Amino acid sequence: AQSVSQHNHHVILSEAASLELGCNYSYGGTVNLFWYVQYPGQHLQLLLKYFSGDPLVKGIKGFEAEFIKSKFSFNLRKPSVQWSDTAEYFCAGSGGTSYGKLTFGQGTILTVHP
Amino acid sequence: NAGVTQTPKFQVLKTGQSMTLQCAQDMNHNSMYWYRQDPGMGLRLIYYSASEGTTDKGEVPNGYNVSRLNKREFSLRLESAAPSQTSVYFCASSDGSRLYGYTFGSGTRLTVV
Numbered sequence: 001a002q003s004v005s006q007h008n009h010h011v012i013l014s015e016a017a018s019l020e021l022g023c024n025y026s027y028g029g030t031v032n033l034f035w036y037v038q039y040p041g042q043h044l045q046l047l048l049k050y051f052s053g054d055p056l057v058k059g060i061k062g063f064e065a066e067f068i069k070s071k072f073s074f075n076l077r078k079p080s081v082q083w084s085d086t087a088e089y090f091c092a093g094s095g096g097t098s099y100g101k102l103t104f105g106q107g108t109i110l111t112v113h114p
Numbered sequence: 115n116a117g118v119t120q121t122p123k124f125q126v127l128k129t130g131q132s133m134t135l136q137c138a139q140d141m142n143h144n145s146m147y148w149y150r151q152d153p154g155m156g157l158r159l160i161y162y163s164a165s166e167g168t169t170d171k172g173e174v175p176n177g178y179n180v181s182r183l184n185k186r187e188f189s190l191r192l193e194s195a196a197p198s199q200t201s202v203y204f205c206a207s208s209d210g211s212r213l214y215g216y217t218f219g220s221g222t223r224l225t226v227v
Contacts (some may be wrong), residue, residue: 106156107156
């Protein structure tokens with residue numbers, strides 16, 4: 001079955017620390033991968049997406065993610081987090097026979113202390 | 115610049131009551147989706163509509179029905195609400211291609227008592 005897993009439920013960092021959130025997927029064939037962010041009380045917003053080509057994808061707000069096919073991973077990174085990055089982050093994927101239907105990971109809550 | 119509009123934003127129901135969550139998009143998207151969000155479980159697909167006139171079950175369809183009224187509107191109905199349906203419901207739309215992610219509505223927070 002197609003699935004997306006996020007292993008960190010809650011990450012707590014201080015401002016200026018580096019961030020890496022894990023995401024693993026299980027899809028056969030071509031896969032599309034996304035990271036979404038949900039700020040408190042708001043809806044999900046797209047951070048970045050990967051379809052093909054350069055495995056290092058840059059998104060908004062200084063975030064980037066690297067697609068590593070051999071590890072079935074698409075981890076989200078940011079060199080230096082800010083208090084305003086406090087939010088819940090969701091990895092999502094589609095592919096195989098389910099183009100258009102996104103499967104979401106469980107989400108990772110990021111808390112950044114000033 | 116409305117995007118995806120959901121109504122209502124909040125609702126409290128008694129067990130056994132029915133209600134319909136409304137969703138409309140103004141981006142001329144073909145595909146629309148209903149998800150529920152529960153703590154620690156991410157978003158789970160309830161129903162989706164790949165195009166006007168079609169609807170299909172997602173991962174957790176039991177207790178729900180949907181109607182794709184036209185290309186713009188996709189409603190979700192709870193016929194007999196249960197406490198297990200307490201959740202935040204998100205509607206989303208996409209152009210149905212593999213090139214773009216979803217655009218989400220602002221959500222409906224539903225409590226069933």
